[in-house]
Amino acid sequence: xxxxxxxxxxxxxxxxxxxxxxxxxxxxxxxxxxxxxxxxxxxxxxxxxxxxxxxxxxxxxxxxxxxxxxxxxxxxxxxxxxxxxxxxxxxxxxxxxxxxxxxxxxxxxxxxxxxxxxxxxxxxxxxxxxxxxxxxxxxxxxxxxxxxxxxxxxxxxxxxxxxxxxxxxxxxxxxxxxxxxxxxxxxxxxxxxxxxxxxxxxxxxxxxxxxxxxxxxxxxxxxxxxxxxxxxxxxxxxxxxxxxxxxxxxxxxxxxxxxxxxxxxxxxxxxxxxxxxxxxxxxxxxxxxxxxxxxxxxxxxxxxxxxxxxxxxxxxxxxxxxxxxxxxxxxxxxxxxxxxxxxxxxxxxxxxxxxxxxxxxxxxxxxxxxxxxxxxxxxxxxxxxxxxxxxxxxxxxxxxxxxxxxxxxxxxxx
Amino acid sequence: xxxxxxxxxxxxxxxxxxxxxxxxxxxxxxxxxxxxxxxxxxxxxxxxxxxxxxxxxxxxxxxxxxxxxxxxxxxxxxxxxxxxxxxxxxxxxxxxxxxxxxxxxxxxxxxxxxxxxxxxxxxxxxxxxxxxxxxxxxxxxxx
Numbered sequence: 001x002x003x004x005x006x007x008x009x010x011x012x013x014x015x016x017x018x019x020x021x022x023x024x025x026x027x028x029x030x031x032x033x034x035x036x037x038x039x040x041x042x043x044x045x046x047x048x049x050x051x052x053x054x055x056x057x058x059x060x061x062x063x064x065x066x067x068x069x070x071x072x073x074x075x076x077x078x079x080x081x082x083x084x085x086x087x088x089x090x091x092x093x094x095x096x097x098x099x100x101x102x103x104x105x106x107x108x109x110x111x112x113x114x115x116x117x118x119x120x121x122x123x124x125x126x127x128x129x130x131x132x133x134x135x136x137x138x139x140x141x142x143x144x145x146x147x148x149x150x151x152x153x154x155x156x157x158x159x160x161x162x163x164x165x166x167x168x169x170x171x172x173x174x175x176x177x178x179x180x181x182x183x184x185x186x187x188x189x190x191x192x193x194x195x196x197x198x199x200x201x202x203x204x205x206x207x208x209x210x211x212x213x214x215x216x217x218x219x220x221x222x223x224x225x226x227x228x229x230x231x232x233x234x235x236x237x238x239x240x241x242x243x244x245x246x247x248x249x250x251x252x253x254x255x256x257x258x259x260x261x262x263x264x265x266x267x268x269x270x271x272x273x274x275x276x277x278x279x280x281x282x283x284x285x286x287x288x289x290x291x292x293x294x295x296x297x298x299x300x301x302x303x304x305x306x307x308x309x310x311x312x313x314x315x316x317x318x319x320x321x322x323x324x325x326x327x328x329x330x331x332x333x334x335x336x337x338x339x340x341x342x343x344x345x346x347x348x349x350x351x352x353x354x355x356x357x358x359x360x361x362x363x364x365x366x367x368x369x370x371x372x373x374x375x376x377x378x379x380x381x382x383x384x385x386x387x388x389x390x391x392x393x394x395x396x397x398x399x400x401x402x403x404x405x406x407x408x409x410x411x412x413x414x
Numbered sequence: 415x416x417x418x419x420x421x422x423x424x425x426x427x428x429x430x431x432x433x434x435x436x437x438x439x440x441x442x443x444x445x446x447x448x449x450x451x452x453x454x455x456x457x458x459x460x461x462x463x464x465x466x467x468x469x470x471x472x473x474x475x476x477x478x479x480x481x482x483x484x485x486x487x488x489x490x491x492x493x494x495x496x497x498x499x500x501x502x503x504x505x506x507x508x509x510x511x512x513x514x515x516x517x518x519x520x521x522x523x524x525x526x527x528x529x530x531x532x533x534x535x536x537x538x539x540x541x542x543x544x545x546x547x548x549x550x551x552x553x554x555x556x557x
Contacts, residue, residue, distance in 0.1 A: 030438065351492035353471040357530075358494075361438045369470045383491075384470065412443055413493055 013308035019393050021046040032363030035398045040183050040342055040389030041367055042233045043214055045297070052296035053238055056289045064288055065262065065279070079288055082295025083278075089298050090228070091219040092245055096277040099251075100286050103242035104210040105135040107229030108177070110244055110281060111206050114254040115227075116143030119174045119204060126175045127203075129154040129162055129189075130379055131182045134372040136208045140177055149174070156379050160185040160334035167194065169201060176205045180212035180223075184371040184387065185334025186317070186342030188216070195224045204250065210234055214391065215313060215340040217306050226250050232290065236391075237297035241290040244281070251277050258283040309392040313341035316390045316399055323403040327410065333380050341390030344371075347406075350413050352384045358409035359386075364402050421513050424505045425521040432525035441526070442494065449496030453503060455487040466541045471495040473538035477549035483508045484550055490538070498522075498530055498539055506546055511554035515547060 011017075019025050024044050027034045036044055056078065062071035064079050080095075087095045101107045120126070126140050130153050137151075144151050152168040160182065169176075176198045180191050195205045209230040212218055220228050227250070232241030246254070256263055256274055260283035265273040274280045301309075320343050324330055329348030347355065356368035369384040370377045377384060388402060419427065435441040455464070459476040466473040471492035478485045486503045490496040505521065506514055522531055531539055 351471060353492040354494045356470075358442060361442065408439075412439070412446065 010305040010308075011303050013304060013312060015312065015393065015395055018304075019395075021048070022393050023047055023050070025393065029363040029365070030361055035364040035394075035401050037388040037390065037394065037398070037402060038365045038367050039214070039391040039394075040211060040234065040371075040387065042239065043236050043391050044393065045236055045238070045293075046300050048300050049237060049293045049297045053289045053293040056292045061289075063285055075288055078292045078295075079286070082291050082298075085295045085298050085302075086243060089218075089302065090245060091221050093221065094248055097246055097248055097251065099244045099246065099278045099281045100291055101229075101242040101244055102240050102287065103233070104208060104229045104231040105139075105242075107242050107244035108136055108206070108208065109139045110257045111177075111227050111229065111246075112139035112143040114257050114281075115175055115204060115206070116147055116149075117255050118253060120144070120147035120149045122148035123172060124149040124174045125152050125168075125170060125172045126150070126177065127152045127154065127168055127173055128176075129178050130156040131160065131162075131185060131187065131373065131376050132177075132179055133183050133208065133210070134374070136177055136179060137375070140175075153375075154178075156376065159336050160187050161336045162189060162194070164190070164194070167197070169198070169203065171201075173198075173201065173203050176203050177208070178206075179208040179210075180218070181209075181215065181340050181342075182334065182373075182376075183211045183342070184344055184373045184376055184385070185336065186211075186339040186344070186389075187334055187336040188212075188338040188340060191225070192223055199224060211340065211342070215310055220245050232294035232297065235294075235297060236300060237294035238287075238290040240287045241294045248277065251281070254281075256280050256283070260284045262286075304392070310340075312392060313390050313394075316394055316396065317341045317343060319396055320388060320390075320399045320403070323399065324406070327403075327407060333382065333385050341394075342387065343389075344385040344387045346382050346385050347410060350410055352386045354413050355386050355406065355409050358412060359402070359405050362401075362405040362408070364405050366402070421505060421509055421517040425517075425519070425524075428501060428505065428521045429524045445497035445501075445527070446493045447497075448500040448504075449490075449493050452489065452496060452500040453487050453507070455489045459487065460489065466538045466545055471538055473499055473542045475499075475542055475545055477546070477553075479553045480508075482510060484511055484514060484553055486546065486549075488542070494530070495539060498527065499542065502539075502543060502546065511550040514550035515554065519543070 022044050060071050060074040062075045064076040083098045084095050086098050126144055140151055155163045155166050157163050181188050198205050205225045207225040207228040209218055209228050213230040214235040226247050228245040230243055233239040263275050263280050263283040265275050331346050333344045352368040359366055367387045455474050455476050460474045464474050464476050466475055471490055473490045475488045486507050488499045488503055490499050522528055
């Protein structure tokens with residue numbers, strides 16, 4: 001297993017070379033070649049990631065941080081190498097600022113529970129935005145309920161952006177929790193600007209990076225956020241893996257979230273003391289195989305120029321936008337200037353469930369429904385949308401296949 | 415309506431009808447057409463109590479007992495769901511509660527549309543089928 005970090009010389013971007021590394025892209029769906037446009041839900045995995053996970057079980061499977069035996073040492077080294085890879089990738093100052101979780105949802109629940117206990121008092125306020133995924137809404141609602149605090153919301157403009165003139169900061173705001181990139185609209189939010197504004201007022205900031213990680217160069221120090229959550233499985237890594245990055249000084253002050261093994265220093269039956277960072281927040285045996293796979297996924301991404309990947313995805317987005325808009329009655333939800341490769345749309349007289357079903361019959365996997373953003377659907381007055389979300393392995397020909405299949409479906413349904 | 419047939423015969427009729435189609439497009443076009451002929455639920459019956467909520471599409475279902483038989487009317491906001499609702503209503507409509515409760519439903523599997531009854535489709539159909547059986551159960555205890 002390689003533990004090298006970002007290579008100086010990047011591989012040239014060649015979509016066919018990339019596709020060859022994803023075994024699943026050879027699958028047929030209903031007898032047709034799979035076109036996978038549901039990457040915002042979970043991305044597909046390159047062979048290297050699948051192999052790394054398997055190699056852990058086949059050669060070094062053992063519990064981490066405990067055994068004195070050789071396998072345990074090797075497993076620990078491999079897991080900790082993944083942590084270091086992630087540190088370099090997001091430019092965290094310290095390796096122990098990278099906490100492993102089961103995914104963005106767990107990361108935000110950790111943040112909301114622990115920060116809530118540390119910061120929130122009766123009458124305090126937490127600010128989120130109107131485009132958040134349910135997993136960046138509900139944990140804060142629960143925290144607010146527990147501590148008598150109130151949730152305030154940044155309104156969303158018609159183009160699907162934050163209305164920065166109406167950010168509801170007050171002298172009672174303690175926490176700002178916002179998505180870097182919208183899973184439903186694809187909007188890249190001006191997080192840096194808002195975080196800077198929050199910091200001036202002493203507000204603790206939490207970024208939801210689930211949709212940013214697979215598409216952008218995320219630098220947590222440049223963003224200036226206190227906490228930043230993301231998933232492994234949306235960034236070419238295994239399911240069941242995620243990270244909560246936290247600034248050391250804040251993590252030291254935050255109380256532990258879950259209790260158990262791995263996270264303690266001393267336990268007596270009356271009182272326990274906590275392990276050092278990051279282990280204070282990693283109770284129980286972690287998803288070792290998954291974490292090793294996630295490290296490999298990040299190394300795989302680092303082999304390429306992420307800007308070239310982003311440029312390719314932008315080409316797909318622009319092509320899809322142009323071609324889809326030619327369909328009669330089609331409306332795109334989310335028309336921000338800065339977007340990743342996510343396109344959400346509705347078609348007059350066509351229900352998204354029907355469209356999703358008929359696209360699936362033609363081998364095309366898109367997401368339909370509310371995308372776990374019901375408040376955002378309400379904002380746009382729709383019950384759901386059809387969403388195509390691109391990854392580095394998608395092609396213009398696949399976009400054309402989706403547009404053709406959509407036209408066929410519309411004809412059948414009208 | 416096909417009340418002279420047994421429920422099992424009605425299922426077989428659907429299976430035979432769908433056997434004529436060899437490709438997905440014909441099958442789905444037929445399903446969409448069937449939805450258009452659905453015995454539509456009266457607008458005043460499209461109440462919150464009669465809604466069977468799915469995550470993606472919604473189904474409205476009303477049941478009444480007439481001369482010992484259960485009479486269903488329904489609707490959905492999605493065409494494919496509506497077609498499947500129409501098939502369920504066609505097979506289960508105007509039957510005794512006992513027949514509804516005692517005959518296993520096999521036709522959805524047989525016509526290759528089983529995926530729509532898988533829980534992850536969240537289209538309200540599984541809940542609708544449960545609801546139809548609950549109505550039958552309720553009516554079977556009050557003759």
